[in-house]
Amino acid sequence: xxxxxxxxxxxxxxxxxxxxxxxxxxxxxxxxxxxxxxxxxxxxxxxxxxxxxxxxxxxxxxxxxxxxxxxxxxxxxxxxxxxxxxxxxxxxxxxxxxxxxxxxxxxxxxxxxxxxxxxxxxxxxxxxxx
Ligand SMILES: Cc1cc2nc3c(=O)[nH]c(=O)nc-3n(C[C@H](O)[C@H](O)[C@H](O)COP(=O)(O)O)c2cc1C
Numbered sequence: 001x002x003x004x005x006x007x008x009x010x011x012x013x014x015x016x017x018x019x020x021x022x023x024x025x026x027x028x029x030x031x032x033x034x035x036x037x038x039x040x041x042x043x044x045x046x047x048x049x050x051x052x053x054x055x056x057x058x059x060x061x062x063x064x065x066x067x068x069x070x071x072x073x074x075x076x077x078x079x080x081x082x083x084x085x086x087x088x089x090x091x092x093x094x095x096x097x098x099x100x101x102x103x104x105x106x107x108x109x110x111x112x113x114x115x116x117x118x119x120x121x122x123x124x125x126x127x128x129x130x
Contacts, residue, residue, distance in 0.1 A: 002080070003080055004079050004084075004085065005051075006047065006077035006119065006122070006123075007046075007047070007050075007061075007064075008045055008076055008126065009073040010045055010070060010072045011041075011044070011046060011071070019093060022039070026039075030052075033052060033059065034052050035057065035090070036051050036086045036090060036091070037051055038086055038089060038092045038093075038094055039093050040093075040123070040126065042096050042126065042130060045126070045129075046070055048064075049115075051081060051086065077119055083114065085112045086112055100128060103127045108124060
């Protein structure tokens with residue numbers, strides 16, 4: 001059964017090199033586990049959407065929660081889904097625009113249309129924070 005998790009976490013000063021390492025692990029593991037999703041970082045917090053089978057999501061969440069690069073992992077959405085919102089993204093890092101005023105519009109254009117409207121609002125609000 002497919003589920004979709006969204007969590008937020010706290011991490012100061014994560015640079016592009018660290019993000020690249022995280023994405024490398026995603027390419028390796030998420031492909032093998034059938035996990036897809038997206039990752040946002042606003043300079044202080046991550047927001048990650050993960051979708052896949054429950055067993056696979058539990059497996060990856062254990063790794064993610066134990067990762068010392070961030071803390072305070074808190075799941076804000078855990079829902080059953082019929083189809084994936086991000087079927088083609090093993091883990092897509094969506095860059096948040098530098099200008100706060102531009103963040104909603106640029107992100108709105110990049111988020112998949114299949115994301116449920118309420119969740120879309122949550123993600124857009126997250127991106128507007130700094
Ligand atoms: C914000 C964040 C998101 C992450 N997302 C994933 C993920 O989707 N898949 C994954 O395998 N690892 C992810 N990681 C990395 C894991 O915590 C862990 O370092 C990695 O899975 C180890 O992979 P390895 O055992 O193949 O070396 C993430 C780490 C952070 C900090």
